[in-house]
Amino acid sequence: MRVAMYKVGIVGGTGYTGVELLRLLTRHPDVSLEVITSRGNAGTAVADMFPSLRGRLDLRFSEPDRDTLAACDLVFFATPNGTAMKLVPDLLASNTRVIDLGADFRLKDLSVWSDWYKLEHACPEWVEQAVYGLPELNRAAIAEARLVANPGCYPTAVILGYLPLLESQLIDPEHLIADAKSGVSGAGRQPQQHTLLCEANDNFKAYGASGHRHLPEIKQGLSQIAGGEVGLVFVPHLVPMTRGMQATVYGRLRTSDTDLQALYERRYADEPFVDVMPAGSHPETRTVRGTNMCRVGVHRQPGSDTAIVLSVIDNLDKGAASQAVQNMNLMLGLPETAGLDDIAVLP
Amino acid sequence: MRVAMYKVGIVGGTGYTGVELLRLLTRHPDVSLEVITSRGNAGTAVADMFPSLRGRLDLRFSEPDRDTLAACDLVFFATPNGTAMKLVPDLLASNTRVIDLGADFRLKDLSVWSDWYKLEHACPEWVEQAVYGLPELNRAAIAEARLVANPGCYPTAVILGYLPLLESQLIDPEHLIADAKSGVSGAGRQPQQHTLLCEANDNFKAYGASGHRHLPEIKQGLSQIAGGEVGLVFVPHLVPMTRGMQATVYGRLRTSDTDLQALYERRYADEPFVDVMPAGSHPETRTVRGTNMCRVGVHRQPGSDTAIVLSVIDNLDKGAASQAVQNMNLMLGLPETAGLDDIAVLP
Amino acid sequence: MRVAMYKVGIVGGTGYTGVELLRLLTRHPDVSLEVITSRGNAGTAVADMFPSLRGRLDLRFSEPDRDTLAACDLVFFATPNGTAMKLVPDLLASNTRVIDLGADFRLKDLSVWSDWYKLEHACPEWVEQAVYGLPELNRAAIAEARLVANPGCYPTAVILGYLPLLESQLIDPEHLIADAKSGVSGAGRQPQQHTLLCEANDNFKAYGASGHRHLPEIKQGLSQIAGGEVGLVFVPHLVPMTRGMQATVYGRLRTSDTDLQALYERRYADEPFVDVMPAGSHPETRTVRGTNMCRVGVHRQPGSDTAIVLSVIDNLDKGAASQAVQNMNLMLGLPETAGLDDIAVLP
Amino acid sequence: MRVAMYKVGIVGGTGYTGVELLRLLTRHPDVSLEVITSRGNAGTAVADMFPSLRGRLDLRFSEPDRDTLAACDLVFFATPNGTAMKLVPDLLASNTRVIDLGADFRLKDLSVWSDWYKLEHACPEWVEQAVYGLPELNRAAIAEARLVANPGCYPTAVILGYLPLLESQLIDPEHLIADAKSGVSGAGRQPQQHTLLCEANDNFKAYGASGHRHLPEIKQGLSQIAGGEVGLVFVPHLVPMTRGMQATVYGRLRTSDTDLQALYERRYADEPFVDVMPAGSHPETRTVRGTNMCRVGVHRQPGSDTAIVLSVIDNLDKGAASQAVQNMNLMLGLPETAGLDDIAVLP
Structure with a gap:
């Protein structure tokens, strides 16, 4: 029987990432959710805002308070971009560990970050120390990290799609094309x-086709794998559904005789959260x-020199909240899969 | 730590009720799923048909086999109407307990049953002994039952909506109107x-408005509560969504000074799976x-003598699979809520 | 060949009713859309806001201007409640006829109107003169009217559902129940x-169950038909779809030997826009x-004394924009069906 | 006033393409729909199967009859692949012109056709004479054709997306990537x-990623434009919506100083049914x-040498039925836009 319960908190828990964190942490066997802050909703019972939690979570939103947060072993930030960077240094100084689900600590190149997020960074020194929280890439460093930058949803799907191909130098890294599709959440x-139902329902469109803020994050991750700059075209699309994301990624193969299926199965054999589907x-x-x-599904068309990889995740889970819990498990020395054993509800 | 694992089986597990049972039983802490049968898919890995179970359930569909099933402590039937009645008596004779998710044992009046299901019953003696598996109504009897008839989805939503009103004799039982809405699953x-997406999507319609087979089942349940015949109009509708059901039920009040909200809160105070929402x-x-x-939500309009109760369930869960697990828990003496602690995934 | 083109205008055309009016008037054979106003979007090309109109409508939103509007033969108001009542009297004084798609002129009882809309009325004298624009009820008066109050969507569906039953005195008018379901638009x-996709999608709920502002409007219409006060319970629900509305209306029959199907077919035989479907x-x-x-579909359940009528419309069309065009046709002496010959796009 | 009404017929009109043809032809000003055949539904009123046509089309499905069809000026085939090729030669011999909405006459290379459709062709001589019915590519030939092979939906979207780029030799034709997304219809x-709602709703997936039967058709069309073989990767995806299709097509630019927006606007300036949207x-x-x-929308990302074109159509219209009507208009010498002036219903 597990004994020690770690204390955790959430800053800014009224968005979709927040409510998903709430669901996961409420049922997590090894942590106790102590505090959840929201300036706009302080005093409101969490279950009044999210009736799915009625009878399961007896907690109210509170004003952000440094001491309460600092008393936690680990704090999640599910705040708008630009908020975490102001509060995180103080918490880290109190030995509270932090996972930021926003973009404040993801990009190592601060000038690129400022270009896309239109802000000046408040704590560049922590950007350097932050670990990019994709366990399949940085597991060991995450376990040691005091500050983890939780990846964006598109970067997670695209990087996991390309990882084995780029790592093995099998494709031309200069001409990558990632065509991604996301649910509206x-x-x-x-x-x-x-994002009104009447605007997004029964409709399909691309957005950000001339440039999206996840582009530099994806390139940074792919470059780490490739060991050098990559060239990437990335086009996101909006799918009329609530959750879910697919990245269809294309790479020009340098040799034609590789068994891509075996490559992927080998690379991900020990990953608890990456499932390489059968060939086809x-x-x-x-x-x-x-x-x-x-x-993940791996394809090649007859006579073609292009690898096609289909990578699907839940944008709010492996693309946000549950990946944050996976990172928390690693940081706290818990089993990596603790509290993450849900099976998708079908249909 | 719980020690004994009960052995359970499923007959006919390839429909939507079946896959939901699979999900629930796979994660249930006190039971071990030993066998799942399907004539048409014997030999197929369950996870090949339902990829959500990949890595979680290592079982293949098998031909129905009496001995394998009889070795189970309890067997669920998720078969088309008319199938369970042929196989159940033999299993019961082996001291295996049975929960039938179909309609074979729900109606006590066999002539009514034959009228709606166009079949002659194969084991009338077991119809008499079967307990109608609505725990909020028959908890004690379910715990003792060898054979439980798991309620239909509409009956569950409608009966739980009317229960406190009818039990307390507060409404005219002769003129009940239940307007119900169900997801397509x-x-x-x-x-x-x-039920094709292109036919049901972005569309709304009633069906069975001149008569639906759940009508006699609902009337039987309501009559048990009212202690006499009830008059009911029941109109089901199809909602363009996968899961979910609402019954909006109307009852003419005999007195105007009752606090309906308090009535419902009191009646359901100890029910772990009925949540009376705040007034309004x-x-x-x-x-x-x-x-x-x-x-459940309870309403009355200004100047009106009609009680309005809104009752929502997941038609595949409280309306089928998870209610069957609740019944199993009662029958096996397990905590009633075991394996039923999921929180709805929002959004 | 029709010669004279009537000039029409729209005040406040950026909502869903507005864009639907734009579509219908753009293709109408007998009218010319001269002006469409929007304070917030003056100067914007209509087709930039609604790309479906690219190449079809070369018009920009303009500031509301009295003279431009007064030069029109007829002006539609598709404005928030409380706006039309301030502008309409001046226009009517210029002999421009007006159809208000909002609620400013629907309720004859001004105290009830004020209760629900939380406003004091700006021109009570015009409320009296306004004709309620349900052609199936008030065709002749509409043709003569200078000011038409276009009905709400729920009132249209419910009133057309009850009309033959109430008119013929066949049901108890004191205990009417209308259970209505609407798309999100x-x-x-x-x-x-x-109304975000992520909140409304794959979800069903009632709203306004303790009272909705369409309730007094429906009661007023039904009372006109019944020739006296009616008692009505009205519960609206939100369906996860963009367009469409169904009212399922219930009425206790006073006699059991009426052929309801024949009654409805006879009453609506000459109505171009009410289709009584075959029995069942x-x-x-x-x-x-x-x-x-x-x-419309008409049902009765075996042994029941309750009439069930299913009435479906497009909430933005017969429930708003196209009904306004039907009223315009009547007011301008055009064929009632002019410009209204679309066939629903299936699937 | 147009006088002569051309007589047209439909063979096999009970699918989604069929009902859309019915809607368009019912309202077309210059043609009269004389006959619609369906072996399985002969005798059924069309409006009983498709209630949207109640009161608008008074026709019954009939058995296919050579003489009735031959009395038409033009016949549409909306039949399963392999059916038209058996009936068409006889009709053509009677001077009835034919538009086949299936795939029987699309591919000039019969061995490729047989590979994908698993059939031997019944009239190879007519395959040679058939004109591929994409007006933007083959307008003049269509006008003269006796037999038109109406393009598939994916080929229409992809070819119109690539046309200006390939025609102008601006991209590398060896490495084209078309990532396409289609509604379920x-x-x-x-x-x-x-394609059940419960399987496809709130879900996204690719299909045919290792090869799809529209691949050779697209390559044939692109090769005609490029004046030589092209290399193409084509991946279709299923979007949880009824209608609509987007092709996101990628091409490596040979020069970096081309104004792609101007190129597209120039190429499509006179096309009534291709709308190049504003830059961005x-x-x-x-x-x-x-x-x-x-x-169509045209994009390039900063620093990238790849052109991105977004091309959207309604898969059942420009991808099937309305494009067939456009072809019919050309073949019969009618205005190309006759009967095709619908405006999309928004929202």
Whole structure:
């Protein structure tokens, strides 16, 4: 029987990432959720905002308070970009570990970060020390990290799609094409016209086709793997569904005689949350909904020198909240899969 | 630590009720799923048909075999109507307990049953002994039962909606109106034209408005509560969504000074799976998706003598699979909530 | 060949009712759309906001201007409640006829109106003169009217459902129950949290169950038909789809030997936009999408004394924009069906 | 006033392409729909199968009859692949012109056709004479054709996306990548498990990633434009919506100083059904729903040598039925846009 319960907190838990963290942490066997802050909703019972938690979580949103947060072993930031960087240094100084689900600590190149997020960084020194929280890439460093930058959803799906191909130098790294599709929840819980049901339902469109802020994050991750700069075209699309994300990634093969299926199966054999589907498979987003799984299918068309990899995740889970819990497990020395054993609800 | 693992089996597990049972039993702490049968898919790995179970359930569909099933402590039947009644008596004779998720043992009046299901019953003696598996109504009898008839989805939602009102004799039992709405999964996994996405999506319609086979089942349940015949109009509708069901039930009040909210809160105070929402609430089906919860809202309009109760469940869970697990827990003497602690995935 | 083109204008055309009016008027054979106003979007090309109109409508939103509007033969108001009442009297004084798609002129009882809309009325004298624009009820008066109050969507569906039953005195008018279901577009194009795709998709719920502002409007219409006060319970629900509305209405029959099917067929035989489906039918909302049709199905359950009528419309068309065009046709002496010959796009 | 009404017929009109043809031809000003055949539904009123046509089309499905069809000026085949090739030669011999919406006459290379469709061709001589019915490519030939092979939906979207780039030799034709996304209606009206609402809803997946039968058709079209063989990777995906298709096509530019936006605007300036959106636009499928429009957006990412073109159509219209009507208009010498002036119903 596990004894020690770690204390954790959430800063900014009223968005979609927040409510998913709440669900996962409420049922996690080894942690106790002590505090969840929200300036706008302080005093409101969490279960009043999210009735799915009625009877399961008896907690109210509170004003952010340094001492309460510092009393936690680990704090998640699910705040708008630019917020965490102001609060994190103080918490880290108190030996509280931090996972930021926003983008404040993801990009090592601060000038690129400032270009995309239109902000000046408040603590560049912590950007350097932050570990990019993709366990399949940086597991050991995450376990040691005091500050983890939780990856974006698109970067997670795309990087896991390319990882074995790039690592093995099998494709031309200069001409990568990632065509990605996301459910609407990626756009968040703030009311916006283009995410109304009547605007997004029964409709399909690309967005950010001339440039998206996840592009530099993906390139940084792919470059780490390739051991040098990569060239990438990345086009995101909006799918009329709530959750789920697929990246269809294309790479020009340098040799034609590689067994891609075997390559992927070998690379991911020990990964608890990456499932290489049988040859010829087309993974479906619904099979990972509400879970931390990434499922991958590998294809090549007759006579073609292009590898095609289909990579699906739940954008709010492996692309956000459950990957944060996976990182927490690593940081706290818990079993990596603790609290992450949900099976997707089908249909 | 719980020690004894009960052995359970499923007959006919390839429909939507079946895959949901698989998900729940795979993660249940006190039972071990020993066998799942399917004539048409014997030999197929369960996870090949339902990729959500990849890596979680290492079992193949098998031909129905009496001895294998009889070795189980309890067997679920998730078969088409008319199948269970042929196989159940033999199993019961071996001291294996049975929960039938179909309609074979729900109606005590066999002539009514034959009228609606167009079959002659194969074991009338077991119909008499079967307990109707609505724990909120028959908890004690379920715990003792050898054979439980798991309720239909509409009956569950409607009966839980009316229960406190009828039990307390507060409404006219002769003129009940239940207007019910269901997601498409209630129609099953067999390909049919009207349940194609292109037919059901962005569309709304009633069906069975001149009579539906759940009507006699609901009337039987309500009559048990009212202590006499009831008059009921029941109209089901098809909602363009996968899961979820709402019954909006109407009852003419005999007195105008009752506190309906208090009545419902009192009646369901100790029920682990019925949640009476605060006064003025409108429960949403998504807050119970993938769970065993029924959420209820109680309303009256100014100057009106009609009580309005909104009752929502997941048609595949409290309306089928998870209610069957709740019944199993009662029958095996396990905690009633064991394996039923999922929180709905929101959004 | 029709010669005279009537000049029409729209005040406030950026909502869902507005864009639907734009579509219908752009293709109408007998009118010319001269002006469309929007304070917030003056100067913007209509086709930039609604790309479906690219190449079809070469018009920009303009500031509301009295003279431009007064030069029109007829002006539609598709403005928030409380706006039309301030501008309409001046226009009417210039002999421009007006159709208000909002609620400013629907309720004859101004105290009830003030209770629900939380406003004091700016021109009570015009409320009296306004004609309630339900052609099936008030055709002759509409043709003569200078000011038409276009009905709400729920009132249209419910009143057309009850009309033959109430008119013929066949049901108890004291205990009417109307259970209505609407697509999300009824909530408008303004960003709101509960109409986001991620909140409304794959979800079902009631709203306004303790009282909705369409209740007094429906009662007023039904009372006109019944020739006296009616008692009505009205519960609206939100369906996860963009367009479409169904009212399922219930009435206790006073006699049991009436042929309801014949009653409905006879009453609506000459109505171009009400289609009584064959006996036993369940009309589907998608069959009226984008059209001015109301389809009706009539049911009674064995042994029951309750009439059940299923009435479906497109909430933005027969429930708003196309009904306004039907009223315009009547007011201008055009064929009632002019410009209203769309066939629903299936699937 | 147009006088002569051309007589047209449909063979096999019970699928989604069929009902859309019915809608378009019912309202077409210059043709009269004389006959619609269906072996399985002969005798059934069309409006009983498709209630959207109630009161609008008074026709019954009939057995295919050579003489009735031969009395038509033009006949559409909306039959399963392999059917048209058996009936068409006889009709053509009677001077009836034919548009085949299936794939029987699309591929000039019969061995490739046989590989993909698993059939031997019944009339190879007519394959040679058939004109590929993409007006933007073959307008003059279509006008003269006796037999038109109406393009597939994916080929239409992809070819219109690449046309200006390939024609102008601006991209490397050896490494084309077309990532396409389709609504579910492309899979037809026959009940299949994977197109059930409960399987396809709130889900996203690729299919045919290792090879799809539209691949050779697209390559044939692109090769005609490029004036030589092209290399193409084509991956289709299934979007949880009824109608709509987007092709996101990628091409490596040979020079970096071309104004792609101007190129597209120039090439499509006179095309009535191709709309090049303003620079930076992301066309949405809903803006073309129920219409014959193709909308195109052109993008390039900073520092990238890859052209990105977004091409959206309605898969059942410009991808099938309305494109067939456009071809019919050309073949009969009618205005090319006759009967094709619908505006998409928004929202």
